[in-house]
Amino acid sequence: MNGSLMLTAYQVCPYAMYGALALAVPPVIAIPRGRWRWTFAVAALLIVAGSAFAARILIVHRIGEGRLAVLLAMKARPNDPWPRGSGHVPLGAFGAAESRKGWLEPGGSFSPAAGTFGISLWVVAPDGALITTSDSIPLEQTRSRYTGSSGIAVDTPYYTATWTVRPEGGFKLALNVKPSADYHIEVAFRGVGPAGGPLTDIVAGTDGLRLAGRWTISPAARLTFLGEEGEPGWTRPNAPLASAAHSVSGWAAARVAAPAGETFIVTVSDPSGWQSITSLLGSGPMMRGLDPVFTASLRSQIETLLQGLVGQETRPGDPLNYPLQWQRDGAYVIVALARAGQIELAERLATRTSREDFFGGFGAEADAPGLALWALGEVSALGTAPDWPDVERKVALIEQMLHATSDFRHDFSGPAVPAHRGNPELTLVAGPSRDGLINGRMDWHRPVFFVNAVSYAGLIDAVRIANRLGHTAQAVAWTKDAEALRRSWQAAFVDPARAPDAADDRTAISGLWPADIASPPAFDERLERRWHEPSGHPLWTYFTIAEAHQWLRLGRPDRVWQTLDWLWTQQPQPGLFTLWEGSGEENGFGLWKTFRGWVRPEHVTPHYWSAGEMLLLQLAMLAETHRGQDSDELVIGAGVPAIWLSREIAVSGVGTAHGFVDWTWNGAEVSVTIHGPPLPVRLGQAFPAGTKVVVTIK
Known part of the structure; x- marks a missing residue:
């Protein structure tokens, strides 16, 4: 029953009750006089009246007392x-x-x-x-x-x-x-x-x-x-x-x-005051000479993410719709804030991600260990290393899924989404592995390429942490595991029998970013087909943005800009560059219906996985490291359009997987400062051929 019909039913219930009582009187009178006449009469009246009353209570529960009060007043x-x-x-x-x-x-x-x-x-x-x-x-x-x-x-x-x-x-x-x-x-x-x-x-x-x-x-x-x-x-x-x-x-x-x-x-x-985490905040990226809309969006994503924090917890979206921390969404938020210069805050937010293995509204999901390791590795590249036992434990979970011969189950912490409470699959992480790939559950199905892509990304970051902490033997062993997983992923991706899995939306958001597991030619072909498919108004904007990030990796900034320009015309609150998820109250806990506001939500907004993806994409358009077969490289200005190069540009404090990066363009040459280990540097395609690059390592 839709909201309008329920509202009408609520209003009709009292009249239905009175009418039913009136209709019940003649049959009661017709009952022969005797011991049970009035017993039957009272029972009949209670049944009729009770049914209408119960229906009214049910409608209040379904719509919510606060929301119902507003809807009735509006009517x-x-x-x-x-x-x-x-x-x-x-x-x-x-x-x-x-x-x-x-x-x-x-x-x-x-x-x-x-x-x-x-x-x-x-x-x-x-x-x-x-x-x-x-x-x-x-x-x-x-x-x-x-x-x-x-x-x-x-x-x-x-x-x-x-x-x-x-x-x-x-x-x-x-x-x-x-x-x-x-x-x-x-x-x-x-x-x-x-x-x-x-x-x-x-x-x-x-x-x-x-x-x-x-x-x-x-x-x-x-x-x-x-x-x-x-x-x-x-x-x-x-x-x-x-x-x-x-x-x-x-x-x-x-x-x-x-x-x-x-x-x-x-x-x-308000006399009760505030408790704040302002003391953990750092300075964000500095940008000069960029398009003002681009700059406003990037800065807005940082503020949006900060406003979404509850204590030292991330939330997937609107904190009243999502009164819980969700590991998957949180991984992207944590990495985004770290790369935007909020290192101390990101390290604090990553505490639960490090210590606990499975938490979120859908229970214990297979992408959790990989995304946790990826987030911990990305944060440690800019700050301090996580606790080593946590890293070992999460790698062991990935290996257990990779070699599973039966269903793998695990407990999880925190609440589940109310609609899924009691579902026995909440503790089902993965089934028996197949062809060297994890057969893991995520979003209530088995997106094999996404789960294995983020598991690969997690293994690679675990290797980096191991090398940094001097655990050479584990780094060597995990590198072999990661390479075996990459080969299995690439073989399965071109296997016709796996075509339905390859067509999953989640495959298109993880192959090159953040995992660098896909072979670009085959992955490019898949994305090209998706680009020309009719898509309509997207429900999951984090998917839309992450797919644009793949195009950035493939050297198609034009398609990145088409995506950004369209999303910026669809802002739920113009000027704040907020984004959305789903239709209606996606995975909600019913809190909003108790209040007098937000009575007919179109979607969940803001959404913080989306804001994190947008921030990470925009930072990557300025500077990002790419993982290669033999070595990594730093790409400067992959998303910079040629029109920006008509003026001087200065960018500083952009976080990457190898440290912070600053760079300037003076119309003739690019000067790059890498706050980390030396890397080969490549310029985005908008820069003139032969542009001089001066690199400083700090």
């Missing part, structure tokens, strides 16, 4: 303003708990924490008529940007609203109204919003407003409404007579007018 008051319900992003102190993060939607509407209230901006005509709100300004007329220091500014034709985190707790709104005699702006406080909740009490005082007995809104400003939503004329300015509003149903509301000609500062104070 009862269709002409009132309502939240946009799309493109939201969290905002808070880095590492804040998911329950403490604020939520911002395009246009500037905001909730200071999940289940609190909504703050929206109303554009009001001189005669009091409502022109539009922050929730209804067309999406293409809004533009958001991270401002640093945990802030987001939202530009619209009517105002610029900048929300920032207050170190002592809560948030600050700086509202700059664009001069016009045609409107003024009112700040509305309601029991609905991006992540709202019932708002039962609002008290106006000399120093501002107090909401729900906890939140303080200051300073005091001219009230244009204080009362309950739904009252006649409530959307028009009307100076209140009372100093407080109470609503049993949670629809108390207030609005204040922003003064014209000055920045209106609104402080939303």
Whole structure:
């Protein structure tokens, strides 16, 4: 049953109950008088009434009490303003708990924490008529940007609203109204919003407003409404007579007018304060002379990833949709942050990845040991090595899967996605190996080429860690295992019997990046066919971006740019370059349905595997090491278009598998500084033939 039908059914249930009771009376009267007449009567009435009541309870459980309250109100008051319900992003102190993060939607509407209230901006005509709100300004007329220091500014034709985190707790709104005699702006406080909740009490005082007995809104400003939503004329300015509003149903509301000609500062104070991981943050890459959209996207991915952290945990996406850490998504987030200069933070985030072997919403999956080793190796190339016993244990798991003769099962830690709880396959990691390849489970099926590609990548990084720590014998043995796996992978890839496996979407996201396991000619042919297949609107943007990374490795930056340009036109919140996953509440835990906001989600957004892939791709377009048959090489500017070379370029602090890299272009030569071991250097194809390259090793 879809949401609309369920909503109608909920409304009809009481009438169905009363009607059924009325219909039940005549048969009861017809029962002959006697000992059991009224027993049968009561039983019949309870059955009829109970069925309708049970149906109503079921609908509340399915839709959610908070979500249902909003949907019913929207149906009862269709002409009132309502939240946009799309493109939201969290905002808070880095590492804040998911329950403490604020939520911002395009246009500037905001909730200071999940289940609190909504703050929206109303554009009001001189005669009091409502022109539009922050929730209804067309999406293409809004533009958001991270401002640093945990802030987001939202530009619209009517105002610029900048929300920032207050170190002592809560948030600050700086509202700059664009001069016009045609409107003024009112700040509305309601029991609905991006992540709202019932708002039962609002008290106006000399120093501002107090909401729900906890939140303080200051300073005091001219009230244009204080009362309950739904009252006649409530959307028009009307100076209140009372100093407080109470609503049993949670629809108390207030609005204040922003003064014209000055920045209106609104402080939303929360006495409980913040716990933050800001002390772990490092400086990110420095870029000069690049396309401003490219630079804005790259910087936005870093901020998006930081805002998604909960304590010292990564999350796959929207932290309220995913209240758990997932090993696969986390590996990409950790590597992305490390390569973006957040070394200390990445090392801290990798702690669980190192110590635990299987965790995530789908249980114990076969790609976990390989991706964990890859992440640990990539982070250690830029920082410190992981604990050696953890590395040995994860390699042993890969070898156990490679030589399995029966089903291999393993416990996992953390919760499973509710829809899959109790599934016996949660502990099934892999079946018997075949043709020298792991027959592993991932995403509830057996994507053999993906699982083995990331296992190979993990073995290669384990070899690097072993060499670094002086474990020569293990490095030699694991190198042989990795080479055997690579040969098996390449042989299977061209085997016609394996064609269905090769066609799996996950094959196309792992062959060259991040694994360097595929033979480029055969892999190129497979990707070429996929490029010309109709694809429609992608559900899994991390797949889309990772496949573009394969094209970068194949020397087709034109296809990389086609992908980026398209994704940048589809941003859920324009200007923040956020991405999405799935359709509806993918793998959700049902938390959002308890709040008064996000009532009809199109997808999960932001998504942090996608942000990690995007950040890694953009960094690779500037500098990336490629693994070759005989030795690795550093490729500078593989994604740099020729038009950028008309100006000087300076890039520093780009992390690679061999250390950080800086480089400059002065119009004639490229100067490269490698903060690590020496490597052969190759320039991207946009640089003129014969360009001089000067390499410095530090």
